[in-house]
Amino acid sequence: MTFTIGIIGAGRIGQLHVENLSALPFVRVKSVSDIKVDHLQDWAARYQVEELTTDYHLLLQDPEIQAIFICTPTSTHAGIIKEVALSKKDIFCEKPVSFSVKETKEALEVVSKTGVKLQVGFNRRFDPDFIKLRQVVEDGGIGIPHLLKITSRDPAPPSIDYIINSGGLFMDMMIHDFDMARFMIGSEVKTVSAVGAVLIDPKIGEVGDIDTAIVTLTFANGAIGVIDNSRQAIYGYDQRVEVLGSEGMAHVENNRPSTIEISTKDRVVKDNPLYFFIERYKDAYIEEVKEFVNLCVMGKKNICDGNDGLQAELIAKAAKESLDKGHPVHLDLYESHSK
Amino acid sequence: MTFTIGIIGAGRIGQLHVENLSALPFVRVKSVSDIKVDHLQDWAARYQVEELTTDYHLLLQDPEIQAIFICTPTSTHAGIIKEVALSKKDIFCEKPVSFSVKETKEALEVVSKTGVKLQVGFNRRFDPDFIKLRQVVEDGGIGIPHLLKITSRDPAPPSIDYIINSGGLFMDMMIHDFDMARFMIGSEVKTVSAVGAVLIDPKIGEVGDIDTAIVTLTFANGAIGVIDNSRQAIYGYDQRVEVLGSEGMAHVENNRPSTIEISTKDRVVKDNPLYFFIERYKDAYIEEVKEFVNLCVMGKKNICDGNDGLQAELIAKAAKESLDKGHPVHLDLYESHSK
Amino acid sequence: MTFTIGIIGAGRIGQLHVENLSALPFVRVKSVSDIKVDHLQDWAARYQVEELTTDYHLLLQDPEIQAIFICTPTSTHAGIIKEVALSKKDIFCEKPVSFSVKETKEALEVVSKTGVKLQVGFNRRFDPDFIKLRQVVEDGGIGIPHLLKITSRDPAPPSIDYIINSGGLFMDMMIHDFDMARFMIGSEVKTVSAVGAVLIDPKIGEVGDIDTAIVTLTFANGAIGVIDNSRQAIYGYDQRVEVLGSEGMAHVENNRPSTIEISTKDRVVKDNPLYFFIERYKDAYIEEVKEFVNLCVMGKKNICDGNDGLQAELIAKAAKESLDKGHPVHLDLYESHSK
Amino acid sequence: MTFTIGIIGAGRIGQLHVENLSALPFVRVKSVSDIKVDHLQDWAARYQVEELTTDYHLLLQDPEIQAIFICTPTSTHAGIIKEVALSKKDIFCEKPVSFSVKETKEALEVVSKTGVKLQVGFNRRFDPDFIKLRQVVEDGGIGIPHLLKITSRDPAPPSIDYIINSGGLFMDMMIHDFDMARFMIGSEVKTVSAVGAVLIDPKIGEVGDIDTAIVTLTFANGAIGVIDNSRQAIYGYDQRVEVLGSEGMAHVENNRPSTIEISTKDRVVKDNPLYFFIERYKDAYIEEVKEFVNLCVMGKKNICDGNDGLQAELIAKAAKESLDKGHPVHLDLYESHSK
Incomplete structure (x- = not known):
């Protein structure tokens, strides 16, 4: 029994998935495609990848390959999803599904018609801390949820080139x-x-983006919430979530490389948070691909499906509109509106 | 050398001020007025209060009394401030100065004309934790401030009667x-x-108030911020402040009655936060009256003056308008607007 | 109703007791004696001390004075205790009762015969953290106690002169x-x-003392324990206690001036522990004198009596003997032995 | 380039090493021997072990196998070490090397003569927290070390059978x-x-062992230290180390499964420490075998050699003698003594 996988896109995240998949028993990463593959020979050998190609259609045509990871730039996701779905292979697609709600919906329709499985790469759902927090909330450990607080800050802004295409x-x-x-x-x-x-950087403004933001949410169940983002938390990747409910409050804190504390004449020093997503969500990335395999092979529950991808996009679009227009945006009106 | 004080209003907070003032050397709380005073005889004796009266005008007429604490219901503050100012005594007034920006402005004008000192009772400015945090921010310890996060939750909602008049x-x-x-x-x-x-309680809605809120702020210096409030954090008074800046982040956490941790079979348990403002801001209340004495007697800096009172009211009014109208409110437009 | 107190010895700790007593309602510190008192005039006025004298016998003869605080050098404690006891006044005596088990026993005998109350100044018994920890242990919150760990380190060594007489x-x-x-x-x-x-300092060795020590204890109830001491924890006064029991573990941590944490590029910084005993045990010193007043006036339980003073001395003597001889010392044998 | 390994002893720890080795690129676990191997077929297939045998001599004779892991009961270690050394294969041996200082010395002599490499399985040296702490101490981050405190407690005692042979x-x-x-x-x-x-359990006493202990150490460099052990910390595996030095103090705390904190009406709850050594030292076990491969293949430094094994045994023997005789034991005298 082997589950055979192909990878489209071998950038940082594509490689990470290959490495995590290669450590799973019974999983075979047969083929990897990218625009360029010559530099990947040693890496592929190390992780027992059998085939490198610049033409991802070969993967779609390979009858051995049962599932495809889409790790290409976002602008190509929706198109490839449709092709993969039509080739009847299961799909893991990096986030976001697309930059366009319309394109995302079209892709999801093809997925739905062909009946293939689609998992979207919101890796944080697979983080042990957040899973535990969700469990407490779901089990009523803090009563009915009233107020959500998410702090999410990157250690350093990406390049302006990245931001332009982000x-x-x-x-x-x-x-x-x-x-x-x-x-x-x-x-x-x-x-x-x-x-x-x-x-943080005026150039970010010059290309039409922002680097610091606070977004307030209201939920259908009556709860309210707030998210703050910064492209530059100089002390490291800041990832905290807190839920206040009628019977209590639960929260998770940043993960640190060690528990060391050093007390000297002037101060007590401890470690900064883990530097960035690769370090912080190391285990989540492993769990994410394990769960995808479980979904495809054992028919387990889809923890992050296409609709999850779509909803997050809708909220992101609404947030942008709220920022641009200077007033709150109602999501239900918004959808018809944004068509 | 003695500094002689009169207190108008001997409810919980008025009594607390008397008790804190009585422990200061060289401070004499001579007179206390309230609507009813018979039940206060023992308490007054214990803290060496010499005079109890139901007529606060007696305090204004007493030439020995150099300063007055106004601890009456908010609706009476502005009127009493004007009377005290005209009697040429320095003033400590509980927050808020009034419910009406117009009344507050009129009261501040009288204060300004008479030249008396006025300190407003925003006790948290005197809390050692927040002072230390402000010091770090002011000294550039985290660079230029980008994002402020305040969490402020009461342990339990007050009575509906209180809320109606709040x-x-x-x-x-x-x-x-x-x-x-x-x-x-x-x-x-x-x-x-x-x-x-x-x-938390539908009755709060029935009387036209809310019990849970998130308010987003933008500042003149470009920073942005968010405040969350709940009338019921069942685990105790939740008072946290965090500032993210260009060079770092600083925050203060809740104070707990003790540092004890108990590790048993299923969990590690530590103390809830201190229960409510009386416990949490015990030291701040002491510092607040010390600083008022310093202000009046030694001419030290006014840490919380009338304009501080006014500005907070303006923001509160704007927040209410934002909630009611469903869009952000600009404070500069707002003032002319709200006249 | 007033409880009238005299103080013998107005050094740092004597003054602290006066200041704490002066804030208690119904307590009157009438007289303070010391070898020199001229420099104490302003201080005495500030805390309403009525009489300063260089002859402590005047306090013993004063029929108004109901209780005496002995805050003189240790070598004089036992003698003064006997005099005070014979004058039929209650006694608060700083630790240790004496340097000599024999002298301590003689003093306690006089106390016992005269029936006066004697509280010994082990201030840490009155610290809220340690009280809470003791409560958990006593209530069986961690089952039967197995292992005790006490860490107790001063921020800086005292002068060699102090050490010689310590x-x-x-x-x-x-x-x-x-x-x-x-x-x-x-x-x-x-x-x-x-x-x-x-x-830490070879001079400490030259005068026959040590500056760093670990002492292991066994208890009559079967538990075992360890204490570590250092004369110099450069990061501040380190005061931690931990108890492991059959059903769990409980411990208390150091107290810090604030909860602030500052996260910058290289590290997260928090406050050192409170600097020394005056800061760390501020509340304990207040509770200690309150409880002494409760003991004398209201007949409440003696939380730290003469026998507690004696037992601690016996253990200290045994520890010294163990260090000198290089083997464990049995306390029951030891007593007869050391007579 | 492949490094080929054989494993003698496939109990819990032997299996763990195989699983960790199998995830390393270029490492091949060719053969595993144990007294019984039938139940290991599936497990072996999963981790690509090619050969299962009940005769470990086959491993010693296999010219492909370059290194051997000895994961058998302690009583057999010394004998097998000698055999493996004579077969000219490098050795990883679980702790302790033997129960007998004499046997250990003999085994180390053979190792020394044959020139093979020997790493002893003190896994904690490879834990990221302890490595960081050691680095701080070594780099002088806390000055000259004065006092060491190690707390090390198991969550539950092993079976009496285990203890008898332990x-x-x-x-x-x-x-x-x-x-x-x-x-x-x-x-x-x-x-x-x-x-x-x-x-904890009288049966442990009946078989001549103890379940709770405190051991005080003095070091050649003048520092002093203390270790406390309990066979039952009901709250989980308690693994803490602290070093006080002339310029500060550094310590590492327990690792927990998550950072979650749940605040409810009566208390704040956080996770217990990770349950036991398999969970707590998961990463250390991986690093340990990586470093062994580095040692054998790349000639890197031996982080835990035969002498480290020997010295720990000597101290353990001395501790037992100290407990039995009721006085401190000097290690230098001890060695000649114990021959």
Whole structure:
């Protein structure tokens, strides 16, 4: 019994998935495609990848390959999803599904018609801390949820080139938090209200984006929430979630490389948070691909499906509109509106 | 050398001020007035209060009394401030100065003309934790401030009677946080955007108030901020402040009755936060009256003056308007607007 | 109703007691004696002390004075205790009762015969953290106590002059921890085993003392324990206690001036522990004199009596003998032995 | 380039090593031997073990196998070490090397003569927290080390059968802490002084062992230290180390499964420490085998060699003698003594 996988896109995240998949028993990463593959020979050998190609269609035509990971730039996701779905292979697609709600919906329709499985790469749903927090909330450990607080800050801004193609802070960065908000509260977002600022690098403003933002949410179940994002938390990747409920409050803190504390004449020093997502979500990335295999092979529950991808995009679009227009945006009106 | 004080209003907070003042060397609390005083005989003896009266005008006429504490219901503050100012005594007034920006302005004008000193009772400015945090921010310890986060939750909602006369959540409760925001960032608030909900007790909604709220702020210096309030954090008084800046982040956590941790079979248990403001701000209340004495007797800096009172009220009004109208409110437009 | 007190010895700790007593309602510190008193005029006025004298016998003869605080050098304690007891006044005596078990026993006999009350100044028994920890242990919150760990380190060594007259590290410093050990476990010490070193200042060794020590204890109830002391924890006063039991573990941590944490590029910084005993045990010193007043006036339980003073001295003597002889010392044998 | 390994002993720890080795690129676990192997077929397939045998001599004779892991009961270690050394294969041996200082010395002599490499399985030296702590101490981050404190407690006692064959608490459990003490202080132990008790299970006493112990150490460099052990910390595996130095103090705390904190009406709850060594030292076990491969293949430094194994045994023996005789034991005298 072997589960055979192909990977489209071998950038940082594509490689990470290959490495994590290669450590799973019974999983075979047969083929990897990218625009260039010559530099990947040693890496492929190390992780027993059998085939490198610049033509991802070969993967779609390979009858041995049962599932495809889409790790290409976002602008190509929706198109490839449709092709893969039509080739009847299961799909793992990196977030966001696309920059366009319309394209995402079309892709999801093809997925739905062909009946293949689709898992979207919101890796934080697979983090042990957040899973535990969600469990407490779901089990009523803090009563009925009233107020959600998500702090999510990167250690350093990406390049301006990256930002130009990122879809903007809401679609590129806060989209993770929009998904976390839905996951944690277990209810849909009703309204979105955003403030944003360019405080870290004026060039980010020049290309039409922001680098610091606070977004307020209201949920269908009555709860309210707030997300704050910064492209630069100089002390490291800041990832905290807190839920206040009628019977208590639960929260998770940053993970640190060690528990060391050093007390000297003037101060007590401890470690900064883990530097960035690769370090912080190391285990989540492993769990994410394990769960995808479980979904495809054992028919387990889909923890992050296409609709989850779509909803996060809708909220991100609404946040951008709220920022641009200076008023809150209602998601239900918004959808017809944005068509 | 003695500094002689009179107290108008001997409810919980008035009594607390007397007790704290009585422990200061060289301070004499000569007279206390309230609507009823018979039940206060023993208490007055214990703290060497010499005179109890139901007519606060006696205090204004007493040439020995150099300063007056106004601890009556808010609706009476502005009127009494004017009377005290005209009697040429220095004033400590509990927050808020009034429920009406117009009344507050009129009272401040009288204060200004008479040249008496006025300190407003935003006690949190005198808390050692927040002072230390402000010091770090002011000294550039975290660079230029980008993002402020204030969490401020009461352990239990007050009675519906209290809420009816409170001026509403923004004017009664979050007004402390509006003041903290200005104090911590050292810049004026430009825009206010509020969401609110009735999640704890429907009766609070029935009397036209909310019990849970998130307010987003933008500041003149470019920073942005968010405050969350709940009338019921069942685990105790939750008072946290965090500032993210260009060079780092600083925050203060809740104070707990002890550092004890108990590890048993299923969990590690530590103490809840201190229960409510009397416990949490015990030292701040002492410092507040010390600083008032320093202000009056030694001419030290006014740490919380009439304008601080006014600005917090303006923000509270704007927050209410934002909640009611469903869009952000610009404070500069707002003032002319609200006249 | 007033409780009238005289103070013998107005050094740092004597003054602290006066200041704390002066804040209690119904307590009158009438007289203070010391070898020199001229420099104390302003201080005495500030705290309403009515009489300053260089002859403490005047206090013993004053029929108004109901209780005496003995805050003189240790070598004089036992003699003064006897005089005060014969004058039929209640006694608060600083620790240790004396440097000599024989003298202590003689003093306690006079106390016993005259029936006056005697409270010994082991201030840590009155610290809210340690009280809470003891409560958990006493209530069976961690089952049957198995293992006690006390860490107790001063921020900086005292002068060599002080050390010469201190009675040595065990009698001067660790005696607090010996008392804490008995208090926390609620059982008598059976055996004592010490290692010690001169690591901080060779001059401390030259005058026959040590500056760093670890002492292992066994208790009558079967539990075992360990105390570590250092004369120099450069990061501040380190005061931690931990008890492991059959059903769990409980511990208290250091107290810090604030909860602030500052996260910058390289590290997260928090406050050092409170600097020394005056800061750390501020509340304990207040509680200690309150409880003494409660003991004398209201007949409440004696939380730290003469026998507690004696037992701590016995353990300190045994620790010194263990260090000198290089083997464990049995306390029951020891007493007859040391007569 | 492949490094080929054979494993002798496939109990819990042997299996763990195979699983960790199988995830390393270029490492091949060719053969595993144990007394019984039938039940291991599936497990072996899963981790690509090619050969299962009940005769470990086959591994010694296999020219492909370059290194051997000895994971058998301790009583067999020394004998197998000699055999493996004579077969010219490198050796990883679980702790302790043997129960007999004499046997250990003989085995080390053969290792020395044959020139093979020997790494002893003190896994804690490879834990990221302890490595960081050691680095701080070694780099002078806390000045000259004065005092070491190790707390090391198991969540639950092993079976009586296990205890009977364990070599006793000092040789089986505290031996890890003796090694940690030498590693952390970077100096040899001079004297050992032990107290011990049977507090958890009287049966442990009946078979001549103890379940709770405190051992005091003095080091050649002048530092002093203390280790406490309990066979039952009901709240989980308690693994803490602290070093006080002339310029500060550094310590590491327990690792927890998550950072979650849940605040409810009566208390704040956080996770217990990770349950036991498999969970707590998961990463250390991986690093340990990586470093062994680095040692054998790339000639890197031996982080835990045969002498480290020997020294820990000597201290364990001395601790037992100290407990039995009731006085401290000097290690240098001890060695000749114990021959």
